[in-house]
Amino acid sequence: MTELMQAMDESAALEMLHEAGCTDGLPVVIPTPERVEALVLATGLDADLQLGTMGPGNGAATVGKVATAAVMAGCLPDHMPIVMGAVNAVLDPLFDLAEMQSTTHCTAPLILVNGPGRHSCGPVASGFGALGPGHRANASIGRALRLCMINIGGARPGESDMALLGHPGKFTYCLAEDEEHSPFAPMHTELGFAPDDTVVTVIGAEAPHSVMYNGDADDPEDVNKLLEVLAIGLANMATNNAVLTGGGAVVVLNPEHAKILHDNGLDRQAIITRLWQLTHYPTEQLSYFSANFAARIKSDTYQCFTKPEDILLLMAGGSGLYSMVMPSWCAGANRNQYVSKKADVEQFCEVPGLVALLD
Amino acid sequence: MRDGINTARLGIPAVSLVTEDFWPQGNFVAQALGMPAFPRVQLPHPLAGTGSAHLRSVAESMVAAIIGGLKND
Numbered sequence: 001m002t003e004l005m006q007a008m009d010e011s012a013a014l015e016m017l018h019e020a021g022c023t024d025g026l027p028v029v030i031p032t033p034e035r036v037e038a039l040v041l042a043t044g045l046d047a048d049l050q051l052g053t054m055g056p057g058n059g060a061a062t063v064g065k066v067a068t069a070a071v072m073a074g075c076l077p078d079h080m081p082i083v084m085g086a087v088n089a090v091l092d093p094l095f096d097l098a099e100m101q102s103t104t105h106c107t108a109p110l111i112l113v114n115g116p117g118r119h120s121c122g123p124v125a126s127g128f129g130a131l132g133p134g135h136r137a138n139a140s141i142g143r144a145l146r147l148c149m150i151n152i153g154g155a156r157p158g159e160s161d162m163a164l165l166g167h168p169g170k171f172t173y174c175l176a177e178d179e180e181h182s183p184f185a186p187m188h189t190e191l192g193f194a195p196d197d198t199v200v201t202v203i204g205a206e207a208p209h210s211v212m213y214n215g216d217a218d219d220p221e222d223v224n225k226l227l228e229v230l231a232i233g234l235a236n237m238a239t240n241n242a243v244l245t246g247g248g249a250v251v252v253l254n255p256e257h258a259k260i261l262h263d264n265g266l267d268r269q270a271i272i273t274r275l276w277q278l279t280h281y282p283t284e285q286l287s288y289f290s291a292n293f294a295a296r297i298k299s300d301t302y303q304c305f306t307k308p309e310d311i312l313l314l315m316a317g318g319s320g321l322y323s324m325v326m327p328s329w330c331a332g333a334n335r336n337q338y339v340s341k342k343a344d345v346e347q348f349c350e351v352p353g354l355v356a357l358l359d
Numbered sequence: 360m361r362d363g364i365n366t367a368r369l370g371i372p373a374v375s376l377v378t379e380d381f382w383p384q385g386n387f388v389a390q391a392l393g394m395p396a397f398p399r400v401q402l403p404h405p406l407a408g409t410g411s412a413h414l415r416s417v418a419e420s421m422v423a424a425i426i427g428g429l430k431n432d
Contacts, residue, residue, distance in 0.1 A: 214407055214408055215407065215408025215409075216408050216410070217408060217409050217410030217413065218410045218411055222408075255405075256405045256407075256408065259405075260408075318380060319380050319404055319405050320380075320405070321407065
C-alpha cells in the first residue's frame with residue numbers, strides 16, 4: 001500500500017514533491033488519489049498490477065504508480081494507452097533501462113507513435129515543431145515516462161543517473177510519424193504490425209541533430225548527396241554509433257527530403273540499406289580517433305550498424321531544409337535496441353465524471 | 360513578410376511572397392507588425408531545390424498576382 005503524503009494545500013504539496021526529488025524540476029500536477037484513480041480507470045487495469053521492475057532502483061512499476069506519474073506530467077485519460085505502451089517498452093529487458101538510466105552518456109527515451117492512436121490518444125503531433133513546446137500530448141506523455149523513470153526507476157542526477165550533462169529531451173521526447181503525408185509505408189507496418197495497430201516504439205536516443213540539405217532537382221547526384229549527409233549525421237566520428245557501433249539510431253525525414261528520396265525510387269528499406277552501407281568505414285579511421293575502441297576490430301573496414309533495420313526511419317515535421325538524426329548510446333547488454341509495443345487502445349475505459357474532476 | 364512590410368514602410372511599393380506552408384506565419388507576422396492586410400502572394404511549397412524549370416514556371420504563373428499586389432488591386 002502506498003503511503004499518502006499530507007499537505008495543507010496544493011502549493012505546499014508541490015514544494016514537498018520538489019523537496020523529495022520527485023519532480024523533474026518543473027511544477028507538476030498534484031497526484032491526489034482522485035486524479036490518480038481516474039487515470040488508473042482509463043487504463044482498464046488494476047492499480048496494483050505490476051508491469052515490471054524499473055531500474056536502476058528496481059522499483060515495482062505498478063499501474064497505479066504509472067498513473068501517478070502521468071497525473072504529475074499533466075496527462076489526460078486519452079493519453080494513457082501511449083503512456084502504458086511506452087512504459088511497457090522500456091520495461092522490456094531488451095531496452096536495458098537500468099543501464100541506460102545509469103550511463104554517463106546523454107540518452108533519453110524517444111517515443112515514436114504510429115497508428116490510429118496518434119489521433120485518438122492525443123493528438124500526438126507530427127508536424128511543425130512536433131518535438132518542441134505547444135503540443136500537450138507530446139509534452140505530457142514523454143514527461144510521464146520521465147517521471148516514472150525518476151520516481152519508480154530511482155534516477156537522480158549525479159547519484160543514480162550519471163549523465164554528464166543530459167539533454168533537454170530528458171524532460172520529454174515524443175512525436176508521431178506523419179503517416180498521412182509520408183510517401184512511405186507507416187513505420188510500424190514495416191516493424192511487423194498491422195496498419196490499424198497503435199504502436200509505441202521507444203529508443204534511447206541523443207538529442208536531435210539537424211541535418212541540413214538544400215535539394216537541387218537539377219543535380220543528378222541530388223539523392224546521393226542527401227543520403228551522404230544523413231549518414232554523416234547518423235554516425236560521424238564523434239558519435240557512439242561510429243565508435244562503439246552495433247546500436248540503433250533514428251532518422252526523421254522532413255517532407256522535402258522524404259520526397260527527394262521517394263521520387264528517386266527509394267522506399268524505406270532501400271534508404272536504410274544505403275545509410276547502412278554509407279556508414280561502413282575504414283578501421284584506420286577509427287584507430288586514428290579511438291585506438292582503444294578500434295583494437296577489437298580485425299578487418300580493414302567496419303560497419304557502424306549491424307544491419308540496416310537498426311536504423312529507424314520516419315517522416316515528421318514541417319517542410320524545409322532540415323531533417324533530424326538521433327544517434328544513440330550503443331551500449332548495454334542489448335546495445336541500445338529499440339523496442340516496439342502495441343498499445344492496448346481497446347482496453348481503455350471512459351472515465352465517468354471526468355469533466356467535473358478536471359474542473 | 361517582415362521584409363515586405365519594412366520595405367513598404369520606407370515608401371517603396373512591396374508585396375510579400377509566401378509559400379503555402381508558411382502562409383499562417385505570414386498572417387501572424389502581418390498582424391503582429393500592424394499591417395494585417397499587407398499584400399501577399401501565395402507560392403507553392405516547397406520551392407527550394409525543385410529545379411530551375413519548375414522555378415521559372417512558378418515565377419511566370421505568379422507575375423500577374425505580384426503586379427496586382429504592387430498596384431494594390
